[in-house]
Amino acid sequence: MATRAARERILIVDDAADTREVVQRNLSAEGFETFAASGPQEALAFLDHSQVDLVITDLKMHGASGLDIVRHVRENLPGTEVMMITGYATIEGAVEAVKTGAEEYLAKPFTSDELIAAVRRSIGKLHLRKAASMPAEQSRASMYGLLGASDAMQEVYKAIGKTAPTNATVLITGESGTGKELVARAMHYSSPRASGPFVPVNCGGIPEGLLESELFGHEKGAFTGAIESRAGFFQTAGGGSIFLDEIGEVSLAMQVKLLRVLQDREVCMVGATKPRRVDLRVIAATNKDLVSLVKKGTFREDLYFRLNVITIAIPPLRERGDDVLLLAAYFSRKFSEELGKPALKFSDAALAALKHYDWPGNVRELENVIQRTALWSEGKEVDASDFPSLMRFSAGKGQGAHKTLSEMEAAHISNMLSSVGGNKTKAAEILGIDRKTLREKMKRYCLE
Ligand SMILES: Nc1ncnc2c1ncn2[C@@H]1O[C@H](COP(=O)(O)OP(=O)(O)OP(=O)(O)O)[C@@H](O)[C@H]1O
Ligand SMILES: [Mg+2]
CATH class of the missing domain: 3.40.50.300 (P-loop containing nucleotide triphosphate hydrolases)
Structure with missing residues (x-):
């Protein structure tokens, strides 16, 4: 089958129809596939359902700023580059555009050569970025289950x-x-x-x-x-x-x-x-x-x-970086499906808690935490406070500042037991104490 390199898709956002036309004509002549929008609203609606490689946006439009588009692309569209055009080469404008994430910046008036050179630089950067984030030949997110x-x-x-x-x-x-x-x-x-x-x-x-x-x-x-x-x-x-x-x-x-x-x-x-x-x-x-x-x-x-x-x-979970989030999402889908509920949505604080917790019980503990969360979930976003108290403590330093040592120990033991499904032998082993000591402590803290 003959294959043809896909043409790069570029969206041009400008409230001035003549600028849109000139830019579109120049880029189409260079072989790019172009689209146009007259303002941020139209642009965002377009980006909602269409994927493009590059967005070129005017900085100042009627009652709207191109910076909103830059921000939106940066935060939501990792496979898209963004470039800014402005009517006047103000330092402030350039600084702000760059800070928001537009790496290329073109000041009016520009020649078609300058435009095309800037577009090629942006597209080049996009390719580099995509190559860098692409998994290496053998790198994968799962294998044999x-x-x-x-x-x-x-x-x-x-x-x-x-x-x-x-x-x-x-x-x-x-x-x-x-x-x-x-x-x-x-x-x-x-x-x-x-x-x-x-x-x-x-x-x-x-x-x-x-x-x-x-x-x-x-x-x-x-x-x-x-x-x-x-x-x-x-x-x-x-x-x-x-x-x-x-x-x-x-x-x-x-x-x-x-x-x-x-x-x-x-x-x-x-x-x-x-x-x-x-x-x-x-x-x-x-x-x-x-x-x-x-x-x-x-x-x-x-x-x-x-x-x-x-x-x-096999490395402990705490040494596997973002795998903990991958696994949390997987278990969330699995248990939500079993319970006939929508998959859990985690707040930023919840994600931070998952990432920063030590996971002494490793993947099994994570699986139990997510199962419990899915069971109690009422469809709201899951926050760090929905997790066992020990996780919250380890995630947000100082949250246990007003607890006594015994309270901390009781919470730790209780969480450990739930993370290993109540298996006392396992809990004692992870805690580094013998079963007898564990039983005594459970009795003292009324955890039986
Ligand atoms: N990388 C992984 N991807 C998906 N699920 C995993 C992964 N690692 C472990 N699990 C799940 O976590 C749970 C514990 O895994 P497993 O029983 O293999 O651990 P283990 O090291 O044998 O534990 P133990 O020492 O307690 O016997 C199982 O439900 C397993 O399916
Ligand atoms: Mg085992």
Whole structure:
């Protein structure tokens, strides 16, 4: 198919019909597509439904100022340049025009050459600006169901893209709620094993006594109650991937058995005499610092090395820049749709609160905050005051100035609990205290 470079579209705004005509004629002769408006109102109405590359506006028109147009374009139309024309080359006019965002400034009378040169400069700047804001070749705002346009997330996408085709063991690290499981799924479903099963196992959630038979399966009669032989997660994941979540929680005794699977790709069912080969990929995750567990002696160094062939470190949400706004908009659409309500609209203060909050519970906490906001929303613009108090405090410095330390602590604990969906183990972990201390504090502050 033959393609022709699109002609640049230029809107000329001037209340003097003769100026409009001259400018239009000159620019059309140069191959530009031109449109005209006799004043700001007409211009804004036109820009409401039509996209142009450049707006050329007169500064002083009957009872109106071209500056309003400059401002409107600057604030609302990032893909449009704006240029100012004035009847008299006043310094004040030029200064104001430039301050408002009109980079090119043309004083009457001007020759057609001067006009065209200025228009070409403006269009050149527009192209530069568009190129700079265009995502680089591999940069993207989402991948495999993961959302995020930040540099930090680009690294994660790259790592998934590189390792998914291989069979290498992968260790995913990151704070609670950063998306470790989502990354593991992305890894599996973009791998050659995608048509095989993805089997997630929460190693921290299965009681120690049960974990072995759950993972490895058992033979009939292996222990009291083992009436039938039963496959474990390792067998179920055959041909696919097993996701060993919270690997840092596994006991030393279990670690030895896992090491064997990783080394020999063999699984021995409880009560069986011979191991069997398994064809699977192992993806593990932890929010613990395994190196320090190795130093403490609670995690085997050899297992750590086996797991740590490829590590994908997921950055905390607070290090992902504007991704927090992208995710907030996404969750707002998702929950509003579920509730049959219009998507949430955030005030500037609300956006600032989202951006400046620390997000100790990461994406999960954000998801919960937005879900709660959507649930309570009555269609009004969401303000910072609609968010949990802790977020408001961290966003607007000093807002907690009149609170006591205990009040702050109570608010912090309460918010943390709601951000992790009431999961005390998680809340205690993020807060850096043990569960018992958390329970005591909850009792003291009547948060039960
Ligand atoms: N980049 C992302 N884009 C969209 N949703 C995300 C993203 N990261 C996480 N989520 C969502 O946030 C929630 C938490 O993610 P996930 O369970 O993968 O985190 P995790 O790191 O495994 O957390 P934990 O350590 O608490 O187990 C999920 O609902 C997930 O869908
Ligand atoms: Mg998880």
